[in-house]
Amino acid sequence: MKPFYLLLFLSFLLFSCTPSGSLTPTATSMPTSTSQPSPTLALPTSTTQPSPVIPTNTAAPATIPIPVALSNPSAAGSLRRIVDGLEKPVYLTHAADGSGRLFIVEQPGTIRILQGGKLLPDLFLDLRNLVNASGDEQGLLGLAFHPRYRENGRFFVNYTDVNGDTVIARYSVSADNPDRADPASATTILHIKQPFSNHNGGDLVFGPDGYLYIGMGDGGSQGDPQGNAQNLDTLLGKLLRIDVNADLYAIPPRNPFINRAGAKSEIWAYGLRNPWRFSFDSATGDLYIGDVGQNTYEEIDFQSASSLGGENYGWNFMEGLHPYKGVAPGGLTSPIAEYMHKEGSCSVVGGYVYHGSRLPQLTGMYLYGDYCSGLIWGLYHTVDGWQSVKLLSSNLAISSFGEDEAGELYMLDHRGGSVYLWEVNSE
Numbered sequence: 001m002k003p004f005y006l007l008l009f010l011s012f013l014l015f016s017c018t019p020s021g022s023l024t025p026t027a028t029s030m031p032t033s034t035s036q037p038s039p040t041l042a043l044p045t046s047t048t049q050p051s052p053v054i055p056t057n058t059a060a061p062a063t064i065p066i067p068v069a070l071s072n073p074s075a076a077g078s079l080r081r082i083v084d085g086l087e088k089p090v091y092l093t094h095a096a097d098g099s100g101r102l103f104i105v106e107q108p109g110t111i112r113i114l115q116g117g118k119l120l121p122d123l124f125l126d127l128r129n130l131v132n133a134s135g136d137e138q139g140l141l142g143l144a145f146h147p148r149y150r151e152n153g154r155f156f157v158n159y160t161d162v163n164g165d166t167v168i169a170r171y172s173v174s175a176d177n178p179d180r181a182d183p184a185s186a187t188t189i190l191h192i193k194q195p196f197s198n199h200n201g202g203d204l205v206f207g208p209d210g211y212l213y214i215g216m217g218d219g220g221s222q223g224d225p226q227g228n229a230q231n232l233d234t235l236l237g238k239l240l241r242i243d244v245n246a247d248l249y250a251i252p253p254r255n256p257f258i259n260r261a262g263a264k265s266e267i268w269a270y271g272l273r274n275p276w277r278f279s280f281d282s283a284t285g286d287l288y289i290g291d292v293g294q295n296t297y298e299e300i301d302f303q304s305a306s307s308l309g310g311e312n313y314g315w316n317f318m319e320g321l322h323p324y325k326g327v328a329p330g331g332l333t334s335p336i337a338e339y340m341h342k343e344g345s346c347s348v349v350g351g352y353v354y355h356g357s358r359l360p361q362l363t364g365m366y367l368y369g370d371y372c373s374g375l376i377w378g379l380y381h382t383v384d385g386w387q388s389v390k391l392l393s394s395n396l397a398i399s400s401f402g403e404d405e406a407g408e409l410y411m412l413d414h415r416g417g418s419v420y421l422w423e424v425n426s427e
Contacts, residue, residue, distance in 0.1 A: 156168060
């Protein structure tokens with residue numbers, strides 16, 4: 001993260017930030033371990049076939065009409081608070097099981113259920129005894145439900161353990177209560193050493209290929225002092241892809257660095273600083289990554305659904321589109337959008353390509369925001385290339401976007417402990 005943006009952005013994004021008005025983070029000390037991360041398992045190559053298949057797509061994203069929000073800002077809609085009283089919410093998702101439930105991840109180590117507009121009184125899962133949430137970029141950070149959750153009841157979490165390391169663990173729902181997970185079902189599938197307490201990444205997302213994608217930060221401190229993002233022999237600073245349909249996990253046979261000497265087979269893409277939130281376009285399979293910058297620039301990275309993986313997004317040679325350290329090699333994949341640290345902005349929060357029904361004027365736009373400033377933008381592709389437009393100015397400490405089964409979007413306010421629904425303006 002940014003060396004001067006460290007307090008209050010959950011254990012995932014900042015060193016210090018001073019948004020317009022209400023955050024005054026204080027720096028905390030960092031562990032100084034220099035141990036290199038490595039998976040604790042000897043892994044087989046996956047023999048299962050992914051399902052469904054990634055949509056066939058060209059390298060270029062879909063082109064959409066110029067959004068009406070450009071000429072009529074009120075068309076962008078507004079945010080309505082639907083629940084509060086949460087403790088540092090960092091993620092919201094659904095189980096794709098037709099229940100309409102929303103699952104909210106709280107950084108200290110709990111998962112709660114929002115159903116029918118109300119929080120259920122009991123926790124879905126309580127991991128507070130396993131989670132280290134003492135650092136500002138540590139805690140329970142990610143949640144993903146298996147694509148066949150209705151059949152197997154399995155889901156996955158990403159958290160910082162008591163030693164400060166990243167744990168990816170599998171759990172199952174309780175056999176007699178769909179609103180409670182079974183804590184005894186825990187199985188650690190991946191353990192990654194963390195040299196510092198920041199830049200943990202934290203996101204877990206199942207891709208349209210059925211594999212689990214894991215966002216890993218560069219290990220922390222500032223400027224990637226260990227060179228992890230460009231080092232293929234570590235899992236830090238990477239986007240990982242694994243097959244969780246094995247007993248623990250297996251390596252998908254088409255991962256780009258499989259069986260390559262000096263490279264981890266789990267790696268799907270590299271050169272990332274802290275990919276806090278990323279998502280796949282549910283209509284095209286394209287991948288969008290919000291990668292948090294260092295001192296000056298925040299960036300959005302893109303990967304076409306037709307990609308074979310292996311992209312190098314440039315950190316720490318580049319920060320956004322700008323040189324940061326050393327001489328950059330050829331073949332880097334540049335971001336499709338960036339913004340500077342102005343108007344109080346400091347840390348990008350990646351969102352989703354909108355495909356809901358409440359705001360048809362935003363269909364096809366990739367929506368993203370900033371934790372410190374509360375600004376929200378829309379990014380879209382035209383015949384003239386990528387374009388970005390500011391849609392909303394909020395006073396929220398945006399920790400994450402969320403999406404329900406219908407494709408409607410939500411915003412999480414980390415500081416205020418609230419969830420907001422993005423909807424049309426009331427008359």
